[in-house]
Amino acid sequence: MKIAALVFDDLTALDLFGPLEVLGGLPNAEFVFVTPDESITAERTGIKIDVTAALDEVDSADILLVPGGQGTRRLIKHEPTLEWVRKIDQTTTWTTSVCTGSLVLAAAGLLNGRPATTHWMAYDLLEKLGAQPTSERVVFSDKYVTAAGVSSGIDMALRLAQEIYGDDLAQSIQLFIEYDPQPPFDSGSPEKADPDIVRLVRAAQVARTRSK
């Protein structure tokens, strides 16, 4: 079970490490981290990830995982990355994304006309790139599996583990990572959060994007 993760400068670390921790529980999981970039610093926290595989060093995978982050806005215009994503996709059993990682899949032409999801602030862009955005947390469309914002990658990967290996293994992984979520508020989606909080987050995001 070869799992290739596309990693890049300005990625959102939790988009990547949520699913990795789950998929790390699959039997014989073998990971390869592939990047078009010289160095990778996660957004917000500044932690550096050390990756050695370049795009031309990996040409197949059982699962492709594309996390999100501000860096995706660059990648959706970066033809060598999109070309690599298309090439790997031809070899995968599952092609997956978390958060704005789906923008990269869409820009590569893989989500044309398909239901898919992304971070709730990126539905418009996902639609422009040819997919049909939905607000579900995890969307399966044939072999294409897209997850909503950031933390949803954990749910996505558990669903994937269930599809591939069945309920017992998925439940074992959930227990191992003690995924018994107890968020202090019910504020995790724009439908559930207070409208003032939704406005606050949108405004902060606009400010953040403009400052880059």
Add this chain to the structure above:
Amino acid sequence: MKIAALVFDDLTALDLFGPLEVLGGLPNAEFVFVTPDESITAERTGIKIDVTAALDEVDSADILLVPGGQGTRRLIKHEPTLEWVRKIDQTTTWTTSVCTGSLVLAAAGLLNGRPATTHWMAYDLLEKLGAQPTSERVVFSDKYVTAAGVSSGIDMALRLAQEIYGDDLAQSIQLFIEYDPQPPFDSGSPEKADPDIVRLVRAAQVARTRSK
């Protein structure tokens, strides 16, 4: 707001990146990643984290965060690391851990007689190190905040954000990371999971520890 994370070889990546992604939403959050090790490879996934600060380069923090992982079994006997943890603790407003990170806090003598938590498979060891294990997901004991296994760091950090900056900011962060968990099963704690699944996970852990 200076946040120092102790990182080490054989850490569990999600223990670290769950809380980091939340704490990255605090105003003026500034991160420093500190290690006693030459290189850091996360357990299970093999991803490498590139960290430059050594123990003697950091001598204070507002928040100390210690993630868990198999590497903690080494650190609880590594006096220079424990010494550093004690030194930083004298400067912190909050001293925190996720999963078996609490073993390191306990080995440093910081949790003596305090209620605290850890991964459910490590309660015994936490008790041997002087703390009073509880099965709560997040435990506050004065400035010491310990979280249960792996994914619980997200809940812990949201509770911490709430304590420090109030409900609005914590809710905004929760919405930004779209933390509206929808696990496919209710299998995230040993009390909730099927007993067969609990046995399966314990057996796998024993096999894994013995193979090291």
